[in-house]
Amino acid sequence: MKYFLSVFLFTPAVLFSQINKETFYYGKDYFIIEGTIIPASEKESPYDRLPASYKDIVRKPVWDLSKSSAGLAIRFVTDSPYIKVKWEVLNNSSMNHMPDTGIKGVDLYYKNNNEWQYINTGRPKGFKNQYTLIENMSKEMKEFKIFLPLYDGVKNIEIGIDPLSSIEKAKKNKKQPIVFYGTSITQGGCASRPGMAHTNIISRKLDLDVVNFGFSGNGRMEQPIAELISNADAKLYIIECLPNMISPENITKRTIPLVNTIRKNNPTAPIVLIDLFKTPKSILNDNSKRKSKAMDDALKTEFEKMIGLGYKNLYYVETPKIIDSDNEGTVDAIHFTDLGFLRYADFLIDSLSKLDLLD
Amino acid sequence: MKYFLSVFLFTPAVLFSQINKETFYYGKDYFIIEGTIIPASEKESPYDRLPASYKDIVRKPVWDLSKSSAGLAIRFVTDSPYIKVKWEVLNNSSMNHMPDTGIKGVDLYYKNNNEWQYINTGRPKGFKNQYTLIENMSKEMKEFKIFLPLYDGVKNIEIGIDPLSSIEKAKKNKKQPIVFYGTSITQGGCASRPGMAHTNIISRKLDLDVVNFGFSGNGRMEQPIAELISNADAKLYIIECLPNMISPENITKRTIPLVNTIRKNNPTAPIVLIDLFKTPKSILNDNSKRKSKAMDDALKTEFEKMIGLGYKNLYYVETPKIIDSDNEGTVDAIHFTDLGFLRYADFLIDSLSKLDLLD
Numbered sequence: 001m002k003y004f005l006s007v008f009l010f011t012p013a014v015l016f017s018q019i020n021k022e023t024f025y026y027g028k029d030y031f032i033i034e035g036t037i038i039p040a041s042e043k044e045s046p047y048d049r050l051p052a053s054y055k056d057i058v059r060k061p062v063w064d065l066s067k068s069s070a071g072l073a074i075r076f077v078t079d080s081p082y083i084k085v086k087w088e089v090l091n092n093s094s095m096n097h098m099p100d101t102g103i104k105g106v107d108l109y110y111k112n113n114n115e116w117q118y119i120n121t122g123r124p125k126g127f128k129n130q131y132t133l134i135e136n137m138s139k140e141m142k143e144f145k146i147f148l149p150l151y152d153g154v155k156n157i158e159i160g161i162d163p164l165s166s167i168e169k170a171k172k173n174k175k176q177p178i179v180f181y182g183t184s185i186t187q188g189g190c191a192s193r194p195g196m197a198h199t200n201i202i203s204r205k206l207d208l209d210v211v212n213f214g215f216s217g218n219g220r221m222e223q224p225i226a227e228l229i230s231n232a233d234a235k236l237y238i239i240e241c242l243p244n245m246i247s248p249e250n251i252t253k254r255t256i257p258l259v260n261t262i263r264k265n266n267p268t269a270p271i272v273l274i275d276l277f278k279t280p281k282s283i284l285n286d287n288s289k290r291k292s293k294a295m296d297d298a299l300k301t302e303f304e305k306m307i308g309l310g311y312k313n314l315y316y317v318e319t320p321k322i323i324d325s326d327n328e329g330t331v332d333a334i335h336f337t338d339l340g341f342l343r344y345a346d347f348l349i350d351s352l353s354k355l356d357l358l359d
Numbered sequence: 360m361k362y363f364l365s366v367f368l369f370t371p372a373v374l375f376s377q378i379n380k381e382t383f384y385y386g387k388d389y390f391i392i393e394g395t396i397i398p399a400s401e402k403e404s405p406y407d408r409l410p411a412s413y414k415d416i417v418r419k420p421v422w423d424l425s426k427s428s429a430g431l432a433i434r435f436v437t438d439s440p441y442i443k444v445k446w447e448v449l450n451n452s453s454m455n456h457m458p459d460t461g462i463k464g465v466d467l468y469y470k471n472n473n474e475w476q477y478i479n480t481g482r483p484k485g486f487k488n489q490y491t492l493i494e495n496m497s498k499e500m501k502e503f504k505i506f507l508p509l510y511d512g513v514k515n516i517e518i519g520i521d522p523l524s525s526i527e528k529a530k531k532n533k534k535q536p537i538v539f540y541g542t543s544i545t546q547g548g549c550a551s552r553p554g555m556a557h558t559n560i561i562s563r564k565l566d567l568d569v570v571n572f573g574f575s576g577n578g579r580m581e582q583p584i585a586e587l588i589s590n591a592d593a594k595l596y597i598i599e600c601l602p603n604m605i606s607p608e609n610i611t612k613r614t615i616p617l618v619n620t621i622r623k624n625n626p627t628a629p630i631v632l633i634d635l636f637k638t639p640k641s642i643l644n645d646n647s648k649r650k651s652k653a654m655d656d657a658l659k660t661e662f663e664k665m666i667g668l669g670y671k672n673l674y675y676v677e678t679p680k681i682i683d684s685d686n687e688g689t690v691d692a693i694h695f696t697d698l699g700f701l702r703y704a705d706f707l708i709d710s711l712s713k714l715d716l717l718d
Binding site: 094095096097098099100101105110112117118119120121123124125134135136137138142190192193195196280281283284285286287288326327328329330331332333337338339342 | 453454455456457458459460464469471476477478479480482483484493494495496497501549551552554555639640642643644645646647685686687688689690691692696697698701
């Protein structure tokens, strides 16, 4: 009898403490997915960037890169004292000038008095990853956002919380999104972590959705992408394709058709053309300096042609000249680091604001 | 005869153009090595950070980390129209929150009107690496500096130039060096490339030598390192050990002995104690906030004890509070990115300047 009493007295407490220790994980029914204009029902995976129907429409490298979750984020509200995350990536790839945290890590922010505040980064170890992002928090409801990998895809992601806490979807952002189309830099190369790609910085600073159609090496002003983004109810379009245009001739050939196609379905949203980011190599490399100028001149010429033809809501933004910077913002004289991305995001917000495009 | 004539006429030209195409590589007799206070003759390798005699004096992890070339740089003058580099690293290691470019890459700067100007980074591929850093330059003499890997050692490095150009050692910097002793952050974790560790940024901005005794996970105010740096003809000492002190008790136990040992051989050079860098996790994590404060309090107490005892040229610097920053400067809530390093370098220069320590 004494034995049974002991069991009776102690079992519930033991059970309770075990339950209390075991994290409960919640999947995509418990958060919203942001940074996409394509309904999940039209995609192979909710974390893709292109509709399934585009598989045979875009070139293979563009399709493959569209599986990277650059610009996507998940958002939820919870009162859990801790937040863990499990995520599985598609390719488990690496690069020698961008850390794995940026390529395939996840980045936790929380909303602190209407400002998005960085908390911590989930550091990836392989295809399947698990990380404790924060613990020992007070138990009131808080809103969190997790930015997804920039150069890898997400097969699955789940949020781990205390079993005695609740988690629910955050409210959707009602503002019109900004749509970016561009290159490896647009895709976030080489941010140290997903939150530091300029498109994600801008989404936080302006508190709106930003959609990232950056395709590393393949942001070439192509018609299928122009068609796709023309259907977006966009606040504005930012075209950052120049680093992938290879020659001034391609710019001459493709800029007006790109704008025309966007205009087919979206006759009014502002379209902002960004010139070539300046490389510090061009300070000393005379060929590089000449080529850079020829690319900018080609874009400027097409822009002025369109203005002459009466195109409306079209803008050309000159990025800072090499002489106006300490040139410390890249990892390889081309791709931005967090430093370059933050500077560029601030520059872009300032430029768009001066053009009255952010009201 | 005709055959021989042809050979005679064409051979020299062919030979000449082949010679002209073939890069000549120059080793350590053609550049100076900066960022070290230990003569090469006392080291196992000129790119080490500790004397050979310290192998049995320091703990093994400290010795192993001293093989990483953090803070070391090579400097030379050349009129070559291009600069290539071959370098071999010791461990070929990787981390998931710092790119290989920072761990084991090399970083080219050139002196542009007395300012050090970033040009490009050698991206590593393995143990043996080769990279063209810049080409198509005008052919006048220019001064270049290459920062060496932060988290790997250099077995050998050679500069490749045009065979018709010359290369020679740059002039030594005559100013007294600043000596840093600290942790993984001091060692440059997690800069995207070697030039962006704060010690290297400070060396460029102040145009003086900075010596980096950052030992990842092992910057623990230890006596052998204190002994070593006490022999330096230092302009000042910066002690950044707090993140590796584990507990306030260790700080209480080791701070005054550290200062006393430095003072044995260097009775006057300013010693600057840096408090704990603030982690964004501490905004929400109450335990982390408490622990951070206890660490700072322990250091402050030891500092005030020493001031009370009449110690001279001793300073305590409080790094920015979490509330004074957007907290975007780290990759993992602890280690600085280029953004965090540049901000911290600027903060430190400003703080030292206000303390009149930079005259």
